[in-house]
Amino acid sequence: MNNPVRVRFAPSPTGPLHIGGVRTALYNYLFAKKSGGSLILRIEDTDQTRFVPGAGEYITEALQWCGIAFDEGVENGGPYGPYRQSERKDLYKPYAEQLIRQGHAYVAFDTAEELEALRKAEANFQVDASTRMRMKNSLTLGAAGTEALLAAGTPYVIRILIPAGEQIVMQDLIRGEVSVQTDILDDKVLFKSDGMPTYHLANVVDDHLMHISHVIRGEEWLPSAPLHVLLYRYLGWEDSMPRFAHLPLLLRPDGNGKLSKRDGDRLGFPVFPLKWKDPHTGETSSGYREAGFLPQAFVNFLALLGWNPGTEQELFSMEDLVNAFTLDRVQKAGARFDYEKAKWFNQQYLKDLPPAVLAGSLAAQTGSGRLPSNEVFLEKACDLVRERITFLTDLPEATAYFFEDPASYDSDMLKKRWKDETPGLIAGFSALLEEADFTDPEILEGIFKQYVETNRINSGAVLAPLRMLLTGRAGGPGVFQIMSLIGKETTLRRLNPAHYLPIIPDPLVGNITDRPPS
RNA sequence: GGUCCGUUCGUCUAGUUGGCCUAGGACGCCAGGUUUUCAUCCUGGAAAUCAGGGGUUCGAAUCCCCUACGGACUGCCA
Numbered sequence: 181m182n183n184p185v186r187v188r189f190a191p192s193p194t195g196p197l198h199i200g201g202v203r204t205a206l207y208n209y210l211f212a213k214k215s216g217g218s219l220i221l222r223i224e225d226t227d228q229t230r231f232v233p234g235a236g237e238y239i240t241e242a243l244q245w246c247g248i249a250f251d252e253g254v255e256n257g258g259p260y261g262p263y264r265q266s267e268r269k270d271l272y273k274p275y276a277e278q279l280i281r282q283g284h285a286y287v288a289f290d291t292a293e294e295l296e297a298l299r300k301a302e303a304n305f306q307v308d309a310s311t312r313m314r315m316k317n318s319l320t321l322g323a324a325g326t327e328a329l330l331a332a333g334t335p336y337v338i339r340i341l342i343p344a345g346e347q348i349v350m351q352d353l354i355r356g357e358v359s360v361q362t363d364i365l366d367d368k369v370l371f372k373s374d375g376m377p378t379y380h381l382a383n384v385v386d387d388h389l390m391h392i393s394h395v396i397r398g399e400e401w402l403p404s405a406p407l408h409v410l411l412y413r414y415l416g417w418e419d420s421m422p423r424f425a426h427l428p429l430l431l432r433p434d435g436n437g438k439l440s441k442r443d444g445d446r447l448g449f450p451v452f453p454l455k456w457k458d459p460h461t462g463e464t465s466s467g468y469r470e471a472g473f474l475p476q477a478f479v480n481f482l483a484l485l486g487w488n489p490g491t492e493q494e495l496f497s498m499e500d501l502v503n504a505f506t507l508d509r510v511q512k513a514g515a516r517f518d519y520e521k522a523k524w525f526n527q528q529y530l531k532d533l534p535p536a537v538l539a540g541s542l543a544a545q546t547g548s549g550r551l552p553s554n555e556v557f558l559e560k561a562c563d564l565v566r567e568r569i570t571f572l573t574d575l576p577e578a579t580a581y582f583f584e585d586p587a588s589y590d591s592d593m594l595k596k597r598w599k600d601e602t603p604g605l606i607a608g609f610s611a612l613l614e615e616a617d618f619t620d621p622e623i624l625e626g627i628f629k630q631y632v633e634t635n636r637i638n639s640g641a642v643l644a645p646l647r648m649l650l651t652g653r654a655g656g657p658g659v660f661q662i663m664s665l666i667g668k669e670t671t672l673r674r675l676n677p678a679h680y681l682p683i684i685p686d687p688l689v690g691n692i693t694d695r696p697p698s
Numbered sequence: 699g700g701u702c703c704g705u706u707c708g709u710c711u712a713g714u715u716g717g718c719c720u721a722g723g724a725c726g727c728c729a730g731g732u733u734u735u736c737a738u739c740c741u742g743g744a745a746a747u748c749a750g751g752g753g754u755u756c757g758a759a760u761c762c763c764c765u766a767c768g769g770a771c772u773g774c775c776a
Binding site (some may be wrong): 364513 | 699700701702703704705708709710711712713714722723724725726733734735736737738741768769770771772773774775776
């Protein structure tokens with residue numbers, strides 16, 4: 181029995197896909213690729229009331245951004261379509277009816293309200309062997325009674341009939357053996373009164389029909405897995421039942437509980453891959469892409485949350501991940517989300533991004549017109565700041581002074597380094613620059629060194645103010661590299677007292693206008 | 699409440715056949731170095747009595763039991 185590996189990611193289009201879902205999709209992808217199998221995208225939209233417009237498109241776009249490609253599914257079709265459950269609607273009922281004929285399911289007429297009342301009135305109420313014979317269903321009504329209600333158009337559901345006193349043992353690829361007594365299971369609804377199957381039926385039928393070999397899904401499904409095993413058994417598919425792997429949950433960074441939609445914006449970081457605007461409430465949620473994350477970094481970070489290669493490697497391309505991934509190295513316990521580490525990964529990837537990509541991002545963020553069209557200039561500017569930023573979105577602010585004269589100066593630097601003699605020192609160096617060759621930062625540095633040496637000046641006393649006048653800031657790339665890039669004209673302009681004096685706050689101007697530069 | 703799953707530095711984790719573990723790595727934190735500055739980078743440090751308690755064993759983070767704590771599920775939602 182060496183069937184091809186076929187796994188699926190089966191989200192419900194009820195809103196944006198959060199990172200836990202993305203990780204599930206990623207692990208499915210890695211597992212499929214590692215085993216030379218296929219990954220299928222199936223949309224589980226059997227709940228018409230929870231459908232959210234745009235959610236399906238969001239899922240596709242998010243996964244595409246991450247580099248998770250599907251072999252079959254709603255977008256690219258395939259031999260087992262359609263891949264949207266609402267479009268497979270008619271296919272599920274016969275299976276439910278088959279189960280009724282075999283005595284593994286029954287028709288139930290209890291309304292949602294009646295059930296709710298029972299749950300409220302009786303502690304731990306559930307429809308099972310101990311209660312089903314006092315409910316309104318085909319078991320208690322008999323064939324004639326059931327037919328009569330059906331003929332009258334009474335709404336009904338189809339429930340599985342869970343046997344009492346059996347033990348269901350299943351093998352989970354991550355957790356090992358999991359066993360459950362059927363007595364604690366309840367007669368779950370398989371087919372709803374609106375003509376749609378529930379998740380339980382639809383998922384089992386579709387996984388079987390689509391020849392799914394492994395079901396890799398979140399831990400929240402573990403409690404209902406025994407029910408699914410029973411369904412495979414009753415439907416006669418136990419021999420080809422997929423293997424199960426239940427992934428640990430992604431936990432919130434503070435306190436307890438699983439990561440939820442609202443945690444992100446409360447804690448100040450995204451929980452969604454892409455930005456999302458809820459079409460009903462208008463509420464927006466931030467996304468990793470918009471926050472300036474590189475998809476490679478995002479994927480790398482996510483992959484390591486709940487899985488590890490057993491080596492000390494931290495940085496993985498998608499290809500590396502495919503090669504290294506195995507289900508047996510997936511963690512059992514939930515993983516707490518750590519945004520600081522996500523940032524670190526992003527920095528790592530930012531460091532080896534080609535300059536052209538950085539420049540492209542900068543241009544896209546700043547908009548045309550505000551930046552010089554000189555590609556090389558843009559790339560060099562980005563290259564100089566790349567190790568000083570965490571996000572792509574830091575680029576415009578980090579490179580601003582390459583394109584515009586600073587409008588203000590760092591006040592701490594000003595207080596600490598701006599002395600009475602500073603303007604004179606600047607003027608002295610500035611004069612030497614008039615004839616200098618700006619093409620090479622080292623030449624400029626040579627001139628500077630000679631200047632401070634011959635005049636016996638402490639280099640910091642002039643370098644710091646120089647940087648401030650040139651960039652407005654206290655830190656950044658090497659001063660001479662900046663000068664070389666912005667060129668002689670810009671450098672000299674920014675070093676001119678007529679230019680910088682008006683920018684220096686009043687108290688300090690008072691100091692220095694008394695002693696104009698010599 | 700019930701059922702199931704889980705529990706190694708603050709966080710992600712190594713440890714999977716019990717001995718090489720005085721528990722390793724990474725993020726973060728602290729200190730020092732490199733750098734004209736910031737960042738990067740380098741070096742070092744603090745940080746887990748392996749949830750607690752019992753066993754089994756010459757020997758347990760690793761096997762067994764109990765307890766505690768946490769989480770998920772408990773819907774005509776997925």
